[in-house]
Amino acid sequence: MTEHDFLTDFRAMSVYGRTAGGGVDRQAGTVADHETRAWFAGWLESNGFDVRYDAIANQFGLVELVPGAPYVLVGSHLDSQPLAGRFDGAYGVLAGAHAAREVARRVREGELEATCNLAVVNWFNEEGSRFAPSMMGSSVLTGKLALDAALAVTDRAGVTVADAIASGGMPTGATPPPVAAYAEIHVEQGRGLERSGTTIGLVDGTWAASKYRMVVRGEQSHTGSTVMADRKDALFGAALLIVAARELTEELPEGMLHSSVSELDLAPNSPVTVARLVELNLDLRSPDEEVLRRANALLEQRIAEIEQRARVVVERRLTHEWGLLSYQPEGVELARRAAEALGLTHAPAMTVAGHDSTNMKDVVPTVMLFVPSVDGVSHNEAELTRDEDCVAGVALLTEVLAGLAAGELGSETAFTPAG
Template identity: 80%
Template sequence: MDTDFLEDFAAMSTHGATPGGGVEREAGTPEDHAVRAWFRGWLEEAGFAVRHDAISNQYGLVELVPGAPYVLVGSHLDSQPLAGRFDGAYGVLAAAHAAREVVRRVRAGELTAACNLAVVNWFNEEGSRFTPSMMGSSVLTGSLPLETALAATDRAGASVADAIATPGDALDLAVPPVAAYAEIHIEQGRGLEESGTTIGLVDRTWAASKYRIVVHGEQSHTGSTIMADRKDALFGAALLIVAARELTEELPEGLLHSSVSELELAPNSPVTIARRVEINLDLRSPDEAVLARANALLEERIAQVEQRARVRVERRLTHQWGLLSYQPEGVELARSAAAALGLTHAPTMTVAGHDSTNMKDVAPTVMLFVPSIQGISHNEGEATSDSDALAGVALMTEVTARLVAGELGADAAFVPGL
C-alpha cells in the first residue's frame, strides 16, 4: 500500500502541475476537471460508485450495510493559484486509500460494518476563484443556500453553475444520511515538525474575524493635484494594511495573525489617484479576548486612517467565529487509534478553515494533521515527508475502520438537504 499511495499521489499531482513543483487547479477550471476525472477513474477501478450532488461535490460510494447511514471521509482537490501539491489533495487520496482498505477488511470478514462508506472531494474549498471558501461543505451542511453558491461568479463573470456544468457530470445525487466524517490534512504550520510529533489531533479552531473593507476616496490627477487636496483611497488602504500588521506587534506575541490578502483598485490608472480600494482583512487568534481587543484596536485605527488620509472607510464583517471545539469523543477515537499504531501524537488547534469545520457542526467529526516541512503552504514549496504522509494514511485507515464499525454511533445521523 505504501508504494501504491506514493505512486498515485505522483500521478494525481501531474494535473495542473506547475514548473516549480506545485499545482494550480482552481475550482471549476480545466485543471480541476482533469484531476476530478482522474480521481473518478481511480474510484471506479477500486469498486466505488462515483456520483455528484447539486453543488458538484464528488463522491465515491460503497454500500456495506443496506439502509445504514454513511461515514464520509475526504478533503478537496482544488487549489490556490500557484499552490502546493499537498493542501487538500493529500487528504482526498489518503481517505480513498483508507476507504479501499476498510472495504477489503469488511468483505474479507476482518471487520464488521455498522455504516456504509463514501469518499468525498469537496467542491471549491479554497475559495480563490469563487467565494466563499469551503463552498461544497457549506451547501451540504445548510449554512450556504445552494442558489447563492450557484450564482457566485469569478472575476471574469463565469458562475459556479457554468463551471460545474462544463464536464457534463450528472448532478443528481441525493446525499444519504451521514453518521460521521473524518479528514486528514497537512498542518500548514511548523508545530508538529518542531516538536517531532507525527500526528496532530485537532480539537479546536482558532477564533477569527474577517472583513471586507472599502476605502472611498476621490479620483484626481496624480501629478497636478496638490497634496493637501488629495483624498487618496490607495493611501488610506496602505495605512490600513500597515495597521493590521502592527496589531500583531501590539498584542501578545504569537496570539494574533493578521492579513490583508486581496486588493481591488479603481480606476487603476497610472495617472489617476484611486477613488476606491477594496481589501479583505483577516484577524485570527487562539484567544477570544485577544481577538476582541484586536477588533477594538482595528476600529480605532480605521478612524485614524479616515482622518489622516481624508477618506471614508466602509467595513463589513463577512465571517466571525470563536474557539470552536471538535467532539471530544472523536478526538479520543483518533488518539486511541494513533496510540495503537505507535504514532506520536498531540492535541492541536487549526488556524486554517477546513471542510471539517463545517461538518463538525452536523456530525461527529475527526480531524487529523500530518507535519508540513518548514510550515510552508499555499506555495509550490509545500511538502510533507513520505514517512509522515504514509503514517497519516495508516492512521486514516484505522480511524475509518473504527467509524465504519460504529464506534461513534450509527443510530443518529445527519440528513443533508442536498
C-alpha cells in the same frame, strides 16, 4: 494498501494542473480541476466505488457495506490556490480513498463488523480562490449556504459557479448520502508538528476569527497636478490599513494574533489617477477570544485615525465570525487510541485555517487529523510533506475510519444533507 500504492497514486494525481515550480494550479471549476476529478473518478471506479456528484459538484465515491445504513464520510478537496502546493487538500482526498478501500476490504473479508457504509468525498471549491466563499461545497451540504446562492457566484471574468461546473460535463444532481460521521486528514500548514518531532496532530479545536470586506472610499484626481493637501487617496488609506493590521500582531501578545490583508481591487487603476476606491479582505485570527476582541477594538480605533489622516471613508462589513470551536472529544480520543496502537507520536493541535471539517463538525461527529508540513510552507509551490509522514497519516486514518464504520462514535441517527 502498501506505501508504494499510495505514493505512486499521489504522484500520478499530482500531474494534473502541475506548475513549472513543482506545485499545482487547479482552481475550482477550471480545466485542471476537471481533469483531476476525472482521474480520481477513474481511480474510484476501478477500486469498486460508485461515483456520484451532487448539485454543487461535490464528488462522492460510495461503498455500500450495510444496506440502508448511513455513511461515514471521509475526504477533503482537490481544488487549489493559484500556484499552490501538491498536498493541501489533495493529500486528504487520496488518503481517504485508500483508507476507505482498506476498511471495505476488512468488512468484506470478515475482519471488521460495520454498522455504516463508506463514502469518500472531494468537496467543491474549498479554497475559495476563484469563487467566494471558501468551503463552498461543505457549506451547501450542511445548509450553511443556499445552493442557488452558491451557483450564482461569479469569478472575476463573470463566469458563474453553475457554468464552471457545467463545463466539466459531470452528471450533477445526485442526492448526497445520509451522514453518520466525518473524518479528514490534512497537512498542518504550520511548523508545530515538525518543530516538536511529532507525526500526528489530533485537532481538538479551531482558532477564533473575524473576517471583513473593507471598502476605502476617496476621490479620483490627477496624480501630478493635484495638490497633496487636497488629495483623498483611497490607495494611501488602504496602505495605512494594511500596515495597521500587521502592527496589531505586534501590539498584542506574541503569537496570539494572526492578521492578513488580501485580494485588493483598485479603481480606476490608472497610472495617472489617484485612486477613488480600494476594496480588500482583512482577517484577524486568535486562539484566545479576548485577544481577538481587543484586536477588533484596536482595529476600530485605527480605522478612525486612518480616515482622518488620509481624508477617506473606510467601510467594513463582517463577512465571517466565529469563536473558539471544539471538535467532539470522543473523536479526538478515538484518534489518540489509534495513534497509540500504531506507535505514532501525537499531540493535540488547533487549526488556524478553515477546513471542510469545521463545517461538518457542526452536524456530525468529526475527526480531524494533521500530518507535518516541512518548514510550515503552504499555499506555495514549495509545500512538502515527507513520504513517511504521508504514509503514517494514511495508516492512522484507516484505523480511525474503521472505528467510525464500526459505530464507535455512534450511528443511531444520521444527518440528512441539504439539497
